[in-house]
Amino acid sequence: MIIAVMNYSGNVGKSMVARHLLAPRLGDASVISIESINADDNDGPTMRGSEFGSLQEKLLALDDAVVDIGASNVEDLVNRMKSYSGSHEDFDMFVVPTVPDAKQERDTLATIKALSDEIGIERERIRVVLNMVDPRDALRSKFASLFAFHDEHRGFVLREEASIHENELFGKLANSPITIGDLLADATDYKAMIREAQTSEQKTELARKVAMRRLAVGVNAQLDSVFAALMR
Ligand SMILES: Nc1ncnc2c1ncn2[C@@H]1O[C@H](COP(=O)(O)OP(=O)(O)OP(=O)(O)O)[C@@H](O)[C@H]1O
Numbered sequence: 201m202i203i204a205v206m207n208y209s210g211n212v213g214k215s216m217v218a219r220h221l222l223a224p225r226l227g228d229a230s231v232i233s234i235e236s237i238n239a240d241d242n243d244g245p246t247m248r249g250s251e252f253g254s255l256q257e258k259l260l261a262l263d264d265a266v267v268d269i270g271a272s273n274v275e276d277l278v279n280r281m282k283s284y285s286g287s288h289e290d291f292d293m294f295v296v297p298t299v300p301d302a303k304q305e306r307d308t309l310a311t312i313k314a315l316s317d318e319i320g321i322e323r324e325r326i327r328v329v330l331n332m333v334d335p336r337d338a339l340r341s342k343f344a345s346l347f348a349f350h351d352e353h354r355g356f357v358l359r360e361e362a363s364i365h366e367n368e369l370f371g372k373l374a375n376s377p378i379t380i381g382d383l384l385a386d387a388t389d390y391k392a393m394i395r396e397a398q399t400s401e402q403k404t405e406l407a408r409k410v411a412m413r414r415l416a417v418g419v420n421a422q423l424d425s426v427f428a429a430l431m432r
């Protein structure tokens with residue numbers, strides 16, 4: 201399955217959703233970051249025609265992939281999907297993460313309108329992930345304008361169960377190559393190492409690793425159920 205993760209807004213968790221929610225549950229699919237495609241050229245953060253062409257080629261050759269589309273590239277991608285008739289068919293699904301914040305919510309509606317009304321992508325292929333949710337909050341009031349828009353528009357999938365809690369683990373992993381899978385697979389006996397550690401700095405560092413692994417277990421279970429709710 202080829203999934204695009206996009207939102208006109210930055211900082212809604214597109215990269216987190218691509219890397220930690222979707223890729224590991226699509227047979228360890230590769231994550232293609234549109235931002236990184238641009239990292240080497242000096243033309244600024246917009247996608248050029250040749251890059252869109254090479255993205256299309258890449259996707260046609262892959263069974264599973266997650267394409268993480270940086271906020272500054274969304275407009276360009278939408279325009280190209282409008283002009284290259286049928287190119288949106290390269291994606292099986294468009295996942296739109298959003299967070300409870302007025303500006304991000306407006307951008308989320310604009311993203312959904314572009315996909316649905318401008319490009320003509322069907323309801324089942326556009327799915328929202330509610331991100332950075334406080335478990336004590338009522339989702340319908342936190343994301344009031346999004347739910348109101350959904351009630352009248354109906355052209356996309358919005359499910360309360362597809363919501364990811366705010367968790368410090370994501371920030372800790374954001375600039376590191378370590379995945380949640382790596383943390384779960386780490387069988388090191390840190391408690392034994394803590395007993396043998398010589399300095400308090402070493403003990404603190406090891407205790408931090410124990411804490412990360414404990415966080416990862418809970419987050420992984422939550423992401424499993426979010427993925428199931430998103431894909432059902
Ligand atoms: N559920 C969450 N709980 C806590 N922190 C989160 C959560 N989701 C994302 N973050 C953090 O918020 C920041 C923004 O997330 P991320 O980089 O995934 O967003 P993005 O939409 O890809 O941003 P950009 O548009 O800049 O590419 C990161 O530091 C990330 O670790």
Ligand SMILES: [Mg+2]
Nearest residue numbers: 214215216270
């Ligand atoms: Mg990103």
